[in-house]
Amino acid sequence: xxxxALHLPCLxxxxxxxxxxxxxxxxxxxxxVADRAAVSAGVVAGRRLAEARALxxxxxxxxRAVEREQAALRRLACWAGGFTSELCCLPPSMLLLEVxxxxxxxxxxxxxxAGVVAGCxxxxxxxxAALAPTPLAAQWLAIGGGDPCCRTLDExxxxxxxxxxSVLALAAADEARLVSFGARSLAxxxxxxxAGLARRLxxxxxxxxxxxxxxxxxxxxxxxxxxFFADRLELPMRVEHAPALGWAARRLIDALCGWLATRGGGxxxxxxxxxxxxxxxxxxxxxxxxxxxxxxxxPERISRILGERLQRLHLPAAVEGIGLRAEAPTALVxxxxxxxxxxxxxxxxxxxxxxxxxxQARLGDDGVxxxxxxxxxxxxxxxxxxxxxxxxxxxxxxxxFLAAALRHSAAGPRPLCLLAQPQALRExxxxxxxxxxxxxxxxPERIESGWWDAAEPDALGDVCRDYFVAISRRDExxxxxxxxxxxxxxxxxx
Numbered sequence: 129x130x131x132x133a134l135h136l137p138c139l140x141x142x143x144x145x146x147x148x149x150x151x152x153x154x155x156x157x158x159x160x161v162a163d164r165a166a167v168s169a170g171v172v173a174g175r176r177l178a179e180a181r182a183l184x185x186x187x188x189x190x191x192r193a194v195e196r197e198q199a200a201l202r203r204l205a206c207w208a209g210g211f212t213s214e215l216c217c218l219p220p221s222m223l224l225l226e227v228x229x230x231x232x233x234x235x236x237x238x239x240x241x242a243g244v245v246a247g248c249x250x251x252x253x254x255x256x257a258a259l260a261p262t263p264l265a266a267q268w269l270a271i272g273g274g275d276p277c278c279r280t281l282d283e284x285x286x287x288x289x290x291x292x293x294s295v296l297a298l299a300a301a302d303e304a305r306l307v308s309f310g311a312r313s314l315a316x317x318x319x320x321x322x323a324g325l326a327r328r329l330x331x332x333x334x335x336x337x338x339x340x341x342x343x344x345x346x347x348x349x350x351x352x353x354x355x356f357f358a359d360r361l362e363l364p365m366r367v368e369h370a371p372a373l374g375w376a377a378r379r380l381i382d383a384l385c386g387w388l389a390t391r392g393g394g395x396x397x398x399x400x401x402x403x404x405x406x407x408x409x410x411x412x413x414x415x416x417x418x419x420x421x422x423x424x425x426x427p428e429r430i431s432r433i434l435g436e437r438l439q440r441l442h443l444p445a446a447v448e449g450i451g452l453r454a455e456a457p458t459a460l461v462x463x464x465x466x467x468x469x470x471x472x473x474x475x476x477x478x479x480x481x482x483x484x485x486x487x488q489a490r491l492g493d494d495g496v497x498x499x500x501x502x503x504x505x506x507x508x509x510x511x512x513x514x515x516x517x518x519x520x521x522x523x524x525x526x527x528x529f530l531a532a533a534l535r536h537s538a539a540g541p542r543p544l545c546l547l548a549q550p551q552a553l554r555e556x557x558x559x560x561x562x563x564x565x566x567x568x569x570x571x572p573e574r575i576e577s578g579w580w581d582a583a584e585p586d587a588l589g590d591v592c593r594d595y596f597v598a599i600s601r602r603d604e605x606x607x608x609x610x611x612x613x614x615x616x617x618x619x620x621x622x
Contacts, residue, residue: 130228130279132241133266134204134248135256136221137161142253143196145364151188152180160192194220200253203359205351207251207383209390211244216263217351222270224263224348241277251379260284263348264340268295268314281342288340289315296336302329357387360451366405370441373402373450378431380452385427393457394423400434401451402443411445421484423458433485440490507546507575507618541570541597543607543619550616553608560608560615564601571596572610597621 136142140153141161150166152159154177162171162180166187171180180187197220205217211234214226227240234240241259248255258269258276265284269276272291278284291314293303305328311317317325317337326334339346359380367373377400388394397419404411418433487496500514554561572594593609595618600606607619 129226129261130231130237131260131263131266132225132227132244133258133260133263133270134208134223134225134244134253135258135267135270136201136204136223136253137256138163138254139197139200139221140192143193143200143362144190145252145362147188147190149188150184150186151190153192154180154189155192197221199359203361203379203383204248204251204253206353206357206359206387206390207247208244208386209353210247210382210386211240213353213390215351216348218267222267224266226263227259237277237279247382251382260287262340262342263346264336265342268340271295284341285318289313289318293317296333298333302333305329353387353390356456357384357452357454359383360401360403360449362449363447366446366448368443368446370402370438370443371435373447374431374435374438377434377450377452378427380450381427381430381434384452384454385425385430388425388454388457391457392460394425394460395454395457396420396423398430398452398454401453402447403449403451404443404445405448413451414441414443414447416441419485419488421488423460425457425460429485436486436490507542510542541607541621543605543621545621546607546619547617550609550618552613553615553617555615560598560610562598562600562604562606562608562617566598566600566606566608569597569599569605575609 138161141147141151141163144151144153147163149163150169150171152162152166152171154160157177159171159173159175159177159180161173166180166184170183171187177189180189201217201219201221201223204223205215208215208223208225212225212227212230214229216224218224225244227237227244231237231240234243237259241257245255245257248257256270256273256276258266258278260266260269260278261281261284265278265288268288268291269278272295274290275287278287293306293311293313295314296303298306306317309328311320317333322334322337335344338344361376361380363376367376384395384398397417400416400418402414402416404413416434416437418430418437420429420433424430484496497513500512502510502512553566556565559565573596575593575595593611595607595609598606598608605621606617607621608615608617610616
């Protein structure tokens with residue numbers, strides 16, 4: 129096994145992105161964590177609030193919000209699901225990822241480690257990360273800093289020996305006793321006889337050392353991913369223009385896609401809620417529903433469609449928070465790729481599904497549709513509008529009645545372009561004219577209109593048409609018909 133630990137020492141401060149610098153988080157009138165500007169002025173963890181204000185009168189202070197911290201840790205756990213489904217959430221500020229099975233997928237330990245750290249920073253956190261073959265060793269290495277990567281059990285005694293005693297999180301009295309014995313680092317503890325340590329400090333410390341070195345099993349309770357995704361992010365400042373919301377929404381999208389990866393599925397729809405600032409005229413949250421042509425968990429695809437929709441979104445008031453909801457995931461449809469990957473699905477980022485989604489985002493859902501054939505002998509009624517999603521390869525199988533009708537029909541050729549209303553043609557010497565005399569190539573094909581259909585125009589009795597394929601002097605292939613009223617142009621072949 130190989131464990132990657134993410135320690136977030138500044139998490140209590142990171143959940144308040146709107147705080148100006150210098151700032152600090154306090155609990156029971158004592159500083160828990162401070163930003164860099166405050167630390168440089170002497171405001172460090174453990175200092176009383178009165179002393180901190182004496183050093184920095186303009187210090188921005190907030191009480192610790194444990195609920196926000198746990199929500200941020202759960203969001204980070206969902207995001208980490210994009211790397212592995214085996215992870216542990218250790219409040220208040222630790223996340224453990226078991227990544228042994230993910231090394232090959234992400235190009236090895238070094239690339240995986242760098243990718244996790246970079247992604248965590250993109251999520252708005254500054255982690256202290258470490259890699260070790262046991263979970264407790266990874267925790268101690270992440271807390272202690274220094275050389276973060278240890279791949280084998282043989283290296284553990286040397287790597288852990290460099291760490292200070294503070295990583296053990298002992299009681300103050302126990303740590304003072306170890307210092308009085310002359311211990312300054314874990315290397316000193318590892319050299320001493322364990323029986324003597326057990327008599328003086330109890331068996332708990334020895335058991336922790338054994339678990340960290342891999343001598344005892346260390347089972348960990350796995351993080352349980354939620355059935356449905358629902359999260360909310362507070363913005364560091366008020367946002368008045370919708371396109372500017374995309375950068376903050378990306379954090380929620382990445383967390384959503386990590387959650388989808390652990391569930392082995394995708395989404396066809398998700399809902400964004402933009403919460404407006406409180407005031408005398410409180411506006412209800414602006415709801416934006418994103419629909420996709422097919423199930424997806426690609427963060428780039430979701431962000432692209434969101435960006436298109438935000439360009440046309442009007443906000444009634446400034447936004448202070450963003451929420452994202454998604455229902456249970458659906459199965460992803462497999463796609464074939466080219467052997468040499470030049471023309472694989474989605475080559476150049478212009479897959480059919482992506483193109484349809486961008487068009488619908490710009491033109492609206494009603495502005496894009498597909499056409500489907502209908503088992504009908506009348507050309508005007510032989511097609512119908514269907515949802516554009518049928519173009520992405522997820523269309524349902526055709527009706528057996530329609531398939532049989534199309535298979536056994538003896539219909540002649542049909543043009544791609546059919547005129548909305550037939551256009552009357554002149555007749556000269558018994559030949560139809562359209563920019564000159566037309567030459568008949570095929571026909572006639574008799575089609576009777578639907579005299580039984582009340583919506584049929586001029587349906588007085590049995591209306592018959594004899595259709596021909598004709599060619600004009602300009603080499604245009606035309607679909608014309610003759611009836612009792614004369615010759616008419618009805619369509620043009622491509």
